[in-house]
Amino acid sequence: MRLWNMKTRLEFLGTGTSQGVPMIGCDCEVCRSADPKDKRYRSSAFVQYGGLDILVDAGPDFRSQMLRAGIRHLDAILLTHNHKDHTGGLDDVRAFNYIERAPIRIFCEKYVEESLRKEYSYAFSEIRYPGVPEWQITNIDDNPFLVEENVPKVRLSWVDGKGYEKIPCRQPEHLKSVEVIPVRGKHFNLPVLGYRFGKIAYLTDMNFIPEQEFAKLEGLDHFIINCVRRGKHLSHFSLEEAIAIARRVGAKHSWLTHLSHRLPRYEELCRELPDGILPAYDGLVIESE
Template sequence: MMKITFLGTGTSQGVPVIACDCQVCTSGDPCDKRLRSSVLIEDKHTTAVIDSGPDFRYQMLRAGVKQLDAIVLTHEHKDHLAGMDDIRAFNFRQEEPMDVFATPRVQETIIREFAYVFSSVKYPGLPRIKLIEIQNKPFKVGTLRFQPVEVLHYKLPVFGYRIGDFTYITDAKTIEPEEKEKIKGSKVLVLNALQKEAHVSHFTLDEAVRLAGELGAERTYLTHISHKLGRHAEIESKLPPGIHLAYDGLVLTL
């Protein structure tokens, strides 16, 4: 059995947005409170997180994560890796470096953004990171098998991942036919759906719904949601059968 916990379902600014008084940002519905996008994947033997954004510390506390075997990154934008410094607690508890799976391009960003981690002078208490290179081919994280699915975030290549019957796609605007074939047959699909209006680098709500219909998963959950999409309850009530808005704290089992 595999357990998936949505640690965050918001876009780069999260929801509510700082200083915004719109109906979504002032909503009292807990489903309208969205941290930056990330998911926790667990089976009996392995626990991994996809992306470690600025809210990583709070997400780990809120989900009660005591053991973390690896972080798997989709791409190098700040809202997906800025929280990596907080792996220190796991380094201390587990007495080993954290495995971080990333493409060479994303590794370059990590080394640049967290230069102090890789300095020849090792200040006490620094995060300890073991970078593991991935390409667009399957790899193992403990007992979990990850199949990368390459998508385009405007012109930036980004990895989504299929793990068994679960596929997670974030920050996508275009998916080539050969990559869509990797997704087909998934029981649960997660797609980004930023807002209703057209956007250069993200699926809109309508685009995500159409793609979900094309890919044919039993259930599709929409994530990476901005305050511009609308209130959770209102949008959820209008979605086709089998398609739902994800929300922070949602737990699925497969």
């Protein structure tokens, strides 16, 4: 089911690099800026697509981002890669386990799951401490995959002194589902997935996109690409590279994310970017046409 014409809404929950902006202890002009658009949580996006609520990445600012955006329901979390600025908030999905009475579904590559199993060993142990996060992980690769609405197969019922008990429950006959197109990129030597939802594509933490992946980026209304600073960087696109890729992709609108304090302040950066390319900021909402 390829629903290219389905409307997509994307809210930027965070647009900052791994340390966020302002950076702890920094007195530079960007870190001291009073403009709210220069305050950047770690990168994450909330996508509403085909009636589903999908989060891309859950970094260390996850809790604050959910509260600020007033998000009370998630059908799935898609992870781009295993770095902490994209996975460090996953313990806080406990809040969603509690309000939805269901495990939260996570889609990621196998190596990302292996990394989560080490970093969050307590969430995977045989004898579990009551109240650890409940995740249901699905491995994906660079082939399109379906995300279904999260109508749980089990209900989590809290039993005092014991933790959650899992009670099987009936699924409706027809679940809403959407097809997501992963887009492969490289982050120095680490494989990363970006995601396309209809006419919006969100790519972060890349410094290389293989040639064949550009076919997946045709006909976009909005293209989001990471950019960390001016000048070559080992694992992220530079400002110059991000502009060149945005031009090649040729979406109606292009947005830069994962920005660091080494780029100019928001207003200044807007002035120097070519037509059709703008820096994203926390709280910005874009919609496909």
